[in-house]
Amino acid sequence: xxxxxAAAERRSGSITRGLAAAAIARRAPRGRAGTWSAAGxxxxxxxxxxxxxxxxxxxxxxxxxxxxxxDIYTVEIAADSGPDSIRAKRLVAAAxxxxxxxxxxxxxxxxxxxxxxxxxxxxxxxxxxxxxxxTRERVRGFGFLxxxxxxxxxxxxxxxxxxxxxxxxxxxxxxxxxxxxVRKPDALEWPDVRLVVAIEAELDRVLGLRDAPAVLAITRxxxxxxxxxxxxxxTIASLRARLARxxxxxIAGAWTDGVAFGESLASGVxxxxxxxxxx
Numbered sequence: 001x002x003x004x005x006a007a008a009e010r011r012s013g014s015i016t017r018g019l020a021a022a023a024i025a026r027r028a029p030r031g032r033a034g035t036w037s038a039a040g041x042x043x044x045x046x047x048x049x050x051x052x053x054x055x056x057x058x059x060x061x062x063x064x065x066x067x068x069x070x071d072i073y074t075v076e077i078a079a080d081s082g083p084d085s086i087r088a089k090r091l092v093a094a095a096x097x098x099x100x101x102x103x104x105x106x107x108x109x110x111x112x113x114x115x116x117x118x119x120x121x122x123x124x125x126x127x128x129x130x131x132x133x134x135t136r137e138r139v140r141g142f143g144f145l146x147x148x149x150x151x152x153x154x155x156x157x158x159x160x161x162x163x164x165x166x167x168x169x170x171x172x173x174x175x176x177x178x179x180x181x182v183r184k185p186d187a188l189e190w191p192d193v194r195l196v197v198a199i200e201a202e203l204d205r206v207l208g209l210r211d212a213p214a215v216l217a218i219t220r221x222x223x224x225x226x227x228x229x230x231x232x233x234x235t236i237a238s239l240r241a242r243l244a245r246x247x248x249x250x251i252a253g254a255w256t257d258g259v260a261f262g263e264s265l266a267s268g269v270x271x272x273x274x275x276x277x278x279x
Contacts, residue, residue: 136208
């Protein structure tokens with residue numbers, strides 16, 4: 001579950017010495033620590049990146065295959081307007097592992113199989129709005145997690161309106177409840193009503209509900225959180241070594257070097273820099 005700690009212990013004989021040595025030696029970009037977001041939510045960050053790309057950005061477009069020939073990568077794509085292809089000298093594969101595996105498997109079948117074998121936990125995210133005075137316990141802090149065995153499929157609840165400004169209108173609170181995970185993967189298939197009932201029961205237990213919250217959105221993520229095992233660091237190093245025979249190709253994402261959002265961003269920066277510096 002903690003590949004960096006395992007790697008630190010292997011390198012230096014103890015976790016503490018290993019982490020200290022890594023911190024001193026670190027020169028690469030790293031994820032921002034703590035709880036943070038973009039002004040206006042993380043959608044604003046995606047919007048800013050999209051704006052910088054301009055017409056080069058392809059929306060509603062799926063990559064179906066990758067080929068490498070004559071020092072050029074060709075990515076076959078399927079768009080609403082029909083099939084097309086993109087040719088490039090440099091390529092970052094930043095798709096989620098279930099999608100990246102088949103694509104990179106066309107270049108190296110063993111690498112593709114290894115990527116597809118990375119386990120993921122499914123999660124359903126339910127956004128709720130509730131009046132600030134509709135709970136016996138005041139909504140405050142980061143939120144709460146539900147210990148294993150106490151909440152069945154319920155993983156916990158975050159309080160975005162307590163963490164960041166302008167996430168809810170005056171007099172309202174925004175809550176984000178999480179259900180499923182490795183504890184109860186089948187919860188992803190529950191009907192909306194069952195999900196909401198389970199969440200309301202947990203909120204009532206923790207906060208005490210005086211009124212039912214309003215459901216804003218329910219999103220199901222079949223492959224939400226990569227689950228690195230004890231050999232994950234070695235697996236990713238082996239993948240990168242196998243793919244190194246393809247010039248100016250890099251992999252990035254939550255399944256590579258860390259599942260936190262900041263770590264995913266940092267992996268993309270590292271990947272982009274690595275292929276831009278390679279001739």
